[in-house]
Amino acid sequence: MPTSNPIPSPGPWRARLTRYDLAAFQAVADRHWPGAEHVLPRLSRGANHGLLWFGAAAGMAALGSGARSRRAALRGIASLGVASAAINTVAKRAVRRERPILDLVPVIRRLKRQPFTTSFPSGHAASAAAFATGVALESKGWGAVVAPVAVAVAASRVYTGVHYPSDVLAGAALGVGAAFALRGVVPTRGQLPAPGRPPGQAPSLPAGDGLVVVVNRESGSATAAAGLVRDALPLATVVECAPSDLSGCLEEAAGRGRALGVCGGDGTVNLAASVAATHGVPLAVFPGGTLNHFAYDLGIEAVHDTATALASGDAVRVDLGRFRPGPHGASGADGYFLNAFSLGVYPELVRTRERWAPRIGGWPAGVLAAFEALRGERPLTAELQGRRRPLWLLFVGNGMFQRVGPAPGRRHNLADGLLDVRVVHGGRTPALRLLAAAVAGPLTRSPVHAAVRRRQVRISGLAKGTPYAYDGEVAHSGTELVIDKVPEALTVYCPRPV
Template identity: 45%
Template sequence: MRGMVRRLTSADHDFVRSTAAWPRSAADPALRRLTHLADHSKLWLGLAAALATRRGRPRRAALRGAGAVAFTSAVTNGIGKPLLPRRRPAANLLPEHRRLAAPPTSSSFPSGHAASAAAFTAAVSMESPRLGLALLPLAGAVAYSRVHTGVHWPTDVLVGAAIGTGVAVATHRWWPVRPAAPGLARPSARTAAIERGEGLVLLVNPASGGGDPSCELARLLPRADLVHPIPGRDLTEQLHAHLDATGNAQALGVAGGDGSVAAAAAVAATRGLPLLVVPTGTLNHFARDLGIVDAADSLRALSSGSAVDVNLGAVLVDDLPQRWFVNTASLGGYPDVVRLREKWAPRWGKWPAGAAALVRVLASAEPIPVRINGFRHRIWLLFVGSNGYRPKGLAPTWRPRLDTGVLDVRYVRADLPFSRARFVVGALTGALFHNRAYVQQECRRVRVEVLGPPVALARDGEVSVTGRAFTFAARDGALQVYRPERDEPRATPRPAFGVARGPS
């Protein structure tokens, strides 16, 4: 080890001496300015702020990059520099015009600038390889500027870059990268191709968060029957009444967010109509899982008659009629977790916001005594997803398939010693899958009986009814949805009832 250190030190000195002989150039002041710009990660946080103004992958890349930089700074400054102190290069090794006026006095090893540059670039690359490739020359220039200005040895920079890259890759454990491909589903062979909106009843929710698309949709679909929500009236009742009055609708469409989509999907599934989804809301989880990015995708599928059959979740509450959900349903504190997570996610990112929301809700929650499929438990909250969600941990975000025929059931147990603390530790360490306080199962049906006061049911982010007996079931191929044609692999066999993903 000592011999290797001596050889690396000798190589460091040789490299610095050889670069000291380079002639003066315009790169010298440019690299000094660049290295100052990267002080305290100002450069990377500024780029993250700029990327965060764009929705989708750029925003996720910005949040992952900023998080990676924060963790990397903690590792390099809180662990690396105190444990492995090293003197910085002597001032006389380089000409004066290349040196910084006020060089840092902390340990030279490892380079925090190089670590942050590598962390941000690697993290952005995980979400958007093109953006990462564009940032690579800038990150390399920042890392080299530390050697060029005489404040780091080359090995400081190399080790710092390795630390930053490692931290960025490690973020995948807590916040898996959402795949670019949409969820798979069985192609449908019974869909009507519709031109110019003929026979289409289209619900347009101008209050969904993405602006009022009514004028544009009326131009693109001049023969469609546009319907707007009536304030104070239930959307499903309004749509049923409108379809009864129309009598000849060939398809039902919805332009809005997940709440509007859920209402339209319930009507379409009940009446056996194909559903057109136009993502114009603030949150478009169902559309994203379908691979529908904008109205152009929706209209292309509508005109070609391309559609898939997807599964829905259904729930019976006490003696009330069946209710549908396209994404998720939940009991207990989970509605509050979702509300806080979505409120904080634009500032902090989905995983940090989800963790903070869970801690906030669990700190004030009361345990709920229940029977789940006949077995008594005490739980803090329960989540039920239509089809299996990924990741299998804190923040279920996407579905690789929309036709699995199962429910994704997750709940946090309250009948274990220190259950809240155990759950929070598991969430923070990314080890929820092996945590006894957190249960994950996939099954076709689950019955939850509340052994106390009635609790609220939330469906697709909307709190709907309260009750004591909840029967959740997967409805196979219940909904036919338009989406652009793509190659779909042959459907795989579905899991049998009660495939467990955690302790029961």
């Protein structure tokens, strides 16, 4: 009776792999790598504890243009964190492999401080691969810059004699896997579905011919962006205005050109949108503020994106949020918002931030403003949809805000006809309630938080002069407010989704 071949034990295979590993390690040790002895050991030391990658992320965020660079830096660091946690809590303890014997490695290559952890897998290689992969998932350009450095760090671990080649390959594989695992939990911007984009009619304006762009010279990065606009659209007319002159400049520009352009933050874009909608001209948005929520939700992250849409005449129609009476109450004019309208602690936060930002800077002012706003002793009291209630925050979004991972993110549909209404109910501890609401996220009901969809919101019983915020601007109410939408009221140049 014939017998089947026995299954080979893992011993011979493991021994064979070890021989290959040692042979590759010795080949690297024996070979002369011109100039490497001055670079690779330093690079290997610089990557200790992720310091090299934290520095790279800071440089990307500071030197890069737009939100894509900041997202790439943040995702790279987050991916590194996931990889490090996996390596240090599981992988290093599961395979207790001894470090290579340093006798084969020239003294000039060796690190002054030898690692004391087990050899398999390489934590440096994992961190390098995770950071580079995370960056590349958000920005291919930055990924191409970071990748050679990551490869060099991984190679340096064999070159300096602290890891076998298989340690490095396994670490790199784990790092790549960590970056993709994180992407499964927190999608990249490219993974999200394209926003709802009912097409709009707009003229093609190659090189900006017929476009008048108004720049708020005191808004975020608008001055630098204005230079990019002039380079990308040499035929456009660019007008720089002080904030006090913006309204007049926008009105004049809307009457002069075939389209109105605006470069500034969300408050500046808000004013331009109301002027463009009133005059019936398409709007071209160039991100030039701190947050640029509306532009980013349209898929516009840089001047080039808008310039491309202008050249091809690609445009979409979007809803305008509306509140009545508007910020000038007695004039009878409506108020509009592109992103969100809010009552409660947020308007106070905005007001405090604006007061302190010129003195101490934007981010410190934001922290101080949040601390001051959450010290309030009593919540706002108002009648909402016919029911009187205390509340810490009423948020009304122009369109439904989706989640990107653990935090509310972009809007997928800018012409859905809906208001995203979120309420944080009153209580003794505003900070805890706001935190609970943030954690609740998409839950429609909780003891402290409610989230519903509406086409109209009625608020009454307000104390006259109650502050409210719309697209980062602060005004004061009468005793009643009605919030609704003007469907597809605005045509905006927008690049086609790739």
